Amino acid sequence: METTNTQLLAGKICLVTGASRGIGYETAAGLARLGAHVIIVSQSHERAMDAQQRINAELGKDAARYYVADLSVQAQVNQLAQDITHDYNRLDVLVNNVGGWFRKYNESADGIEMTFALNHLSYFLLTGRLLPLLQQGSPARIINVSSDAHRQPKGIRFDDIHFKQQYRVFSAYAQSKLANVLFTYELARRLEGTDLTVNAIHPGFVKSQLYRHFGLMTPLVNLLADLFGKNAVEGAQTSIYLASSPEVAGITGKYFSDCEPQDSSPASYDISQAKQLWELSEEMTGFTYSI
Numbered sequence: 001m002e003t004t005n006t007q008l009l010a011g012k013i014c015l016v017t018g019a020s021r022g023i024g025y026e027t028a029a030g031l032a033r034l035g036a037h038v039i040i041v042s043q044s045h046e047r048a049m050d051a052q053q054r055i056n057a058e059l060g061k062d063a064a065r066y067y068v069a070d071l072s073v074q075a076q077v078n079q080l081a082q083d084i085t086h087d088y089n090r091l092d093v094l095v096n097n098v099g100g101w102f103r104k105y106n107e108s109a110d111g112i113e114m115t116f117a118l119n120h121l122s123y124f125l126l127t128g129r130l131l132p133l134l135q136q137g138s139p140a141r142i143i144n145v146s147s148d149a150h151r152q153p154k155g156i157r158f159d160d161i162h163f164k165q166q167y168r169v170f171s172a173y174a175q176s177k178l179a180n181v182l183f184t185y186e187l188a189r190r191l192e193g194t195d196l197t198v199n200a201i202h203p204g205f206v207k208s209q210l211y212r213h214f215g216l217m218t219p220l221v222n223l224l225a226d227l228f229g230k231n232a233v234e235g236a237q238t239s240i241y242l243a244s245s246p247e248v249a250g251i252t253g254k255y256f257s258d259c260e261p262q263d264s265s266p267a268s269y270d271i272s273q274a275k276q277l278w279e280l281s282e283e284m285t286g287f288t289y290s291i
């Protein structure tokens with residue numbers, strides 16, 4: 001379902017992380033085509049600027065503005081939130097889309113396993129830091145881009161969150177995507193009674209740069225994505241739908257795929273895991289939510 005009403009998001013401010021390419025770029029471009037002003041975040045200055053230029057060339061010079069931050073680095077997430085808060089007086093939509101796949105064990109600048117740092121903790125910290133701005137924009141919407149890969153783990157490995165005992169790339173990725181859903185549901189519970197909604201999505205199997213780190217499997221996965229997958233425009237549609245459609249106003253704490261609510265994995269509904277993950281995330285980021 002491709003949304004086409006060019007006025008649907010007129011006057012709205014939407015931030016999309018990981019928006020220099022892939023699903024994030026098409027989400028930002030799609031939101032801009034609905035009339036929003038979009039804030040693009042990526043770690044690469046050149047690619048973020050190029051994304052801004054492409055959107056502005058199509059939609060006008062104020063349609064998009066880019067910021068550069070390595071979102072695996074907590075100091076840069078904090079700085080980004082500070083800059084956005086300085087430059088804008090409200091935010092209507094936050095799409096936490098950034099994600100990575102790390103073939104070898106790798107630590108962030110904060111000494112945290114890279115997949116967990118980028119795919120989960122950046123969502124947790126950026127959302128918390130931008131919450132006051134989202135409250136100014138309310139009714140505001142938060143969308144966390146997860147994946148059906150979240151269905152693989154039976155729970156979060158609290159006894160070895162960094163996968164130090166034995167690193168497995170798919171398990172680390174799948175755990176981070178389960179963390180996205182647990183975080184979404186816990187945040188929705190904490191925001192109950194407010195004008196802020198938060199939902200998680202699976203974009204589908206989408207041909208993108210995510211698979212470039214699959215090593216020898218990369219050509220095969222790309223071929224499968226060509227044959228059976230979606231392109232990035234199609235992969236962006238569920239995020240765009242949740243960010244913009246009047247049909248989902250007030251809907252919160254759900255998991256969506258193909259613009260439809262779906263059941264997520266049994267592990268994702270475990271409230272005690274969600275609370276434990278929340279506390280761990282506060283500890284690992286040094287940031288405490290005031291809700």
Ligand SMILES: NC(=O)c1ccc[n+]([C@@H]2O[C@H](COP(=O)([O-])OP(=O)(O)OC[C@H]3O[C@@H](n4cnc5c(N)ncnc54)[C@H](OP(=O)(O)O)[C@@H]3O)[C@@H](O)[C@H]2O)c1
Binds near residue numbers: 044099206207209
């Ligand atoms: N592709 C799929 O089949 C699929 C399936 C399920 C879920 N997903 C999820 O969809 C989301 C988007 O994935 P994609 O396939 O579009 O990936 P992608 O093509 O690899 O794009 C990733 C985006 O994140 C940015 N990025 C990467 N590392 C960053 C960092 N440290 N700091 C800031 N920005 C960073 C990249 O920007 P620069 O490198 O230019 O900075 C790029 O804009 C991810 O959360 C992924 O887990 C994808």
